[in-house]
Amino acid sequence: MINDDKSFKKRLARRNMYGSISATFFFVANLIGLLLIAALFLHIINQSMGYVVYVNRVEPETLSERPLEDLSEEELGQLILQNQPARIRVYIRDYLSRVSNDEFAEATVGAILRGREYPPEWGNIPLRDLEHEQQLELLYRNMNQRQMLNLVVENIVQPTAAKSWRLFESLFHSDDIKQQAAEEFPNGDLKFHSWLNWDFLTRSVTSSATTTGLKTALLGSFWIISITAVTALILGVGAAIYLEEYASDNWLNRAIEINIRNLAAVPSVIYGMLGLAVFARALGEITSGAVFGVTDSNGRTVLSAALTLAILILPILIVNAQEALRAVPSSIREGSYGMGATRWQTVSRQVLPAALPGIMTGVILSMSRAIGETAPLLVVGASTFIGIDPNGPFSKFTVVPIQIYEWTNLPDQTFKSVAAAAIIAMLFVLLLLNAIAIILRNRYSRSF
Amino acid sequence: MSVEQQTIGMAMDIPHNQIAIEAKNVSVYYGDYRAVKDVSMVIPRHKITAFIGPSGCGKSTMLRVFNRMNDLIDGARVEGEVIYNGQNLYDHHIDPVEVRRRIGMVFQKPNPFPKSIFDNIAYGPRLLGIRDKQTLNEIVERSLKGAALWEEVKTNLKKSGLALSGGQQQRLCIARTIAIEPDVILMDEPCSALDPIATQRIEELMRELVEHYTIVIVTHNMQQAVRISDYTAFFNIRKITVDHREIRWGELVEFAPTEDVFNSPREQETADYISGRFG
Numbered sequence: 001m002i003n004d005d006k007s008f009k010k011r012l013a014r015r016n017m018y019g020s021i022s023a024t025f026f027f028v029a030n031l032i033g034l035l036l037i038a039a040l041f042l043h044i045i046n047q048s049m050g051y052v053v054y055v056n057r058v059e060p061e062t063l064s065e066r067p068l069e070d071l072s073e074e075e076l077g078q079l080i081l082q083n084q085p086a087r088i089r090v091y092i093r094d095y096l097s098r099v100s101n102d103e104f105a106e107a108t109v110g111a112i113l114r115g116r117e118y119p120p121e122w123g124n125i126p127l128r129d130l131e132h133e134q135q136l137e138l139l140y141r142n143m144n145q146r147q148m149l150n151l152v153v154e155n156i157v158q159p160t161a162a163k164s165w166r167l168f169e170s171l172f173h174s175d176d177i178k179q180q181a182a183e184e185f186p187n188g189d190l191k192f193h194s195w196l197n198w199d200f201l202t203r204s205v206t207s208s209a210t211t212t213g214l215k216t217a218l219l220g221s222f223w224i225i226s227i228t229a230v231t232a233l234i235l236g237v238g239a240a241i242y243l244e245e246y247a248s249d250n251w252l253n254r255a256i257e258i259n260i261r262n263l264a265a266v267p268s269v270i271y272g273m274l275g276l277a278v279f280a281r282a283l284g285e286i287t288s289g290a291v292f293g294v295t296d297s298n299g300r301t302v303l304s305a306a307l308t309l310a311i312l313i314l315p316i317l318i319v320n321a322q323e324a325l326r327a328v329p330s331s332i333r334e335g336s337y338g339m340g341a342t343r344w345q346t347v348s349r350q351v352l353p354a355a356l357p358g359i360m361t362g363v364i365l366s367m368s369r370a371i372g373e374t375a376p377l378l379v380v381g382a383s384t385f386i387g388i389d390p391n392g393p394f395s396k397f398t399v400v401p402i403q404i405y406e407w408t409n410l411p412d413q414t415f416k417s418v419a420a421a422a423i424i425a426m427l428f429v430l431l432l433l434n435a436i437a438i439i440l441r442n443r444y445s446r447s448f
Numbered sequence: 449m450s451v452e453q454q455t456i457g458m459a460m461d462i463p464h465n466q467i468a469i470e471a472k473n474v475s476v477y478y479g480d481y482r483a484v485k486d487v488s489m490v491i492p493r494h495k496i497t498a499f500i501g502p503s504g505c506g507k508s509t510m511l512r513v514f515n516r517m518n519d520l521i522d523g524a525r526v527e528g529e530v531i532y533n534g535q536n537l538y539d540h541h542i543d544p545v546e547v548r549r550r551i552g553m554v555f556q557k558p559n560p561f562p563k564s565i566f567d568n569i570a571y572g573p574r575l576l577g578i579r580d581k582q583t584l585n586e587i588v589e590r591s592l593k594g595a596a597l598w599e600e601v602k603t604n605l606k607k608s609g610l611a612l613s614g615g616q617q618q619r620l621c622i623a624r625t626i627a628i629e630p631d632v633i634l635m636d637e638p639c640s641a642l643d644p645i646a647t648q649r650i651e652e653l654m655r656e657l658v659e660h661y662t663i664v665i666v667t668h669n670m671q672q673a674v675r676i677s678d679y680t681a682f683f684n685i686r687k688i689t690v691d692h693r694e695i696r697w698g699e700l701v702e703f704a705p706t707e708d709v710f711n712s713p714r715e716q717e718t719a720d721y722i723s724g725r726f727g
């Protein structure tokens with residue numbers, strides 16, 4: 001009986017029990033998620049700082065009486081000349097050359113240093129025919145003191161992290177570590193080091209864990225994301241406006257819409273293949289900058305990567321922008337048309353402003369997806385090691401996640417710490433973007 | 449001119465120059481569905497014409513015929529002619545944007561734009577290309593006064609239109625409409641979302657506005673039609689069953705001066721509807 005008091009009570013107890021079982025289950029699911037995230041963060045932070053013992057190959061005191069930082073460009077140059085005269089040409093090739101490595105051996109000073117500073121009378125002489133002193137002059141004429149200092153420290157002093165310890169070991173076993181370091185590396189310099197620091201963020205990438213930096217990858221990510229954002233925003237919002245405000249409801253437009261939704265589910269590496277075929281190869285003349293007079297690159301540039309990522313996030317962006325446009329109540333459109341507005345006036349003065357916060361939220365969220373993408377960029381041709389910071393759409397590039405992957409793959413264990421520092425930097429950028437998206441959404445979400 | 453058309457115009461003795469809009473044999477389709485069939489009527493100039501009838505009989509549909517708002521609905525189609533200023537509004541060379549600039553509309557649910565009061569009213573003039581601040585100021589003041597809202601908002605024109613009360617919002621929408629000085633104002637149940645006091649204010653306002661504008665109002669409230677309108681059009685739903693499928697459409701049953709419709713309806717249907725609702 002439905003009103004039977006006894007069976008009702010019994011059932012009620014059962015019903016409540018089911019309720020609390022599922023509540024517990026949901027709580028545990030949340031707890032597991034939280035624990036995993038906490039474990040991830042602890043793991044990364046644990047790797048990103050701790051004791052490091054540095055050993056110099058050559059002690060700076062043996063090179064000069066004054067600290068290296070105080071030496072002038074010429075004085076630093078003299079140190080290179082005394083210690084590594086034959087390598088000056090290599091440095092010119094790595095840091096200044098305008099020609100490819102194949103051409104370098106035979107190239108003249110004028111070709112190698114096109115647009116840079118050199119005595120005009122050397123222009124037609126092959127670089128290798130110059131004396132070391134003359135080569136040195138070319139080097140420090142084109143480099144500032146900080147760059148010269150980096151050369152000396154990296155190549156002559158060569159401080160290397162001989163051994164590094166994790167954060168928790170460093171905190172809880174610091175005495176053991178100090179003792180061990182003193183025994184194994186009597187000349188070593190034991191320091192507590194946070195691998196994530198300002199210098200790390202502002203230094204270009206090098207091949208040594210102690211001197212490498214994230215700037216090259218950060219710049220690459222920055223350039224790519226900026227171009228991606230602008231391209232995807234214009235194309236995506238344009239397409240969404242067309243589909244929502246202009247397209248009539250016929251089979252063609254419906255087919256387009258279904259296709260866009262399906263494209264959002266295509267694995268990203270496939271977009272990489274598309275980008276390689278279309279942007280890097282077929283449109284190579286444009287993406288390499290050849291038509292704009294840039295000569296020293298092929299199609300595997302920042303621009304190709306950015307366009308690939310733009311195509312990748314475009315479907316998500318369009319669908320999201322469509323939803324934002326659809327959320328603008330039709331009463332506003334009717335009101336505007338009823339006032340004698342044209343379609344474009346209605347879209348540009350009413351619908352777009354009302355939908356903009358929603359659209360921007362979607363843009364920012366898809367940006368944070370694009371920042372983390374690795375696979376398609378590897379296919380398009382991210383450089384595994386580049387010595388020059390990207391400085392525009394036609395540069396070779398690497399991006400932060402690829403750089404992290406490279407570092408974790410190196411045999412030198414110290415690079416694990418470098419990678420951890422880069423991961424923290426990237427997570428910070430992602431959290432920042434998501435925070436902005438949330439603020440935008442809450443701030444401007446209107447009630448009509 | 450169809451025979452029926454002449455009878456409606458002449459039976460009511462509306463001189464030709466007192467006719468603002470004339471609909472001739474208008475049918476409206478949503479896709480294959482004919483929502484309104486064969487309506488012929490006139491909208492008298494500087495009068496309030498009320499549309500009454502049961503839900504779904506096509507009052508709103510017919511109202512939107514007059515400023516081509518049905519164009520915005522995918523699949524909607526209008527047959528017949530709507531003559532305004534000697535031109536058929538549905539001629540292919542007529543731009544609906546121009547129609548709506550002359551024949552304004554106030555909607556059932558107040559729909560101010562999510563902008564300031566000032567910008568709401570300046571919206572129409574700006575669409576027409578008026579940029580001069582002084583001119584806009586004058587228009588805003590005149591329109592708000594015209595809609596009896598000026599005294600309540602004059603100190604705070606920067607406030608969002610959405611922050612006003614329902615009745616104020618609806619008067620803002622009326623002010624926004626008269627800012628572009630239309631000829632005709634169409635109102636689709638403008639008071640249905642308002643309380644009685646706000647309703648009364650709008651009704652008073654309509655009596656003032658009719659000095660300068662031709663007004664057509666859809667209302668489900670018959671006392672309202674009696675109180676404010678000069679002419680009343682009664683629409684009703686027709687049904688037939690073909691092959692076990694019911695086909696429905698709306699038709700104009702009676703169109704006459706309001707007094708006549710309510711006191712001495714010509715059609716039995718009208719009498720039934722009015723007594724059913726009134727009595």
Ligand SMILES: Nc1ncnc2c1ncn2[C@@H]1O[C@H](COP(=O)(O)OP(=O)(O)O)[C@@H](O)[C@H]1O
Pocket residue numbers: 478483501502503504505506507508509510521698
């Ligand atoms: N946008 C539309 N699409 C399809 N059918 C519609 C649409 N608007 C109204 N109708 C139909 O047209 C008929 C008349 O509607 P409407 O004009 O809104 O009636 P009323 O305003 O008298 O209540 C109704 O049957 C309604 O379902």
Ligand SMILES: [Mg+2]
Pocket residue numbers: 507508509636666
């Ligand atoms: Mg209606």
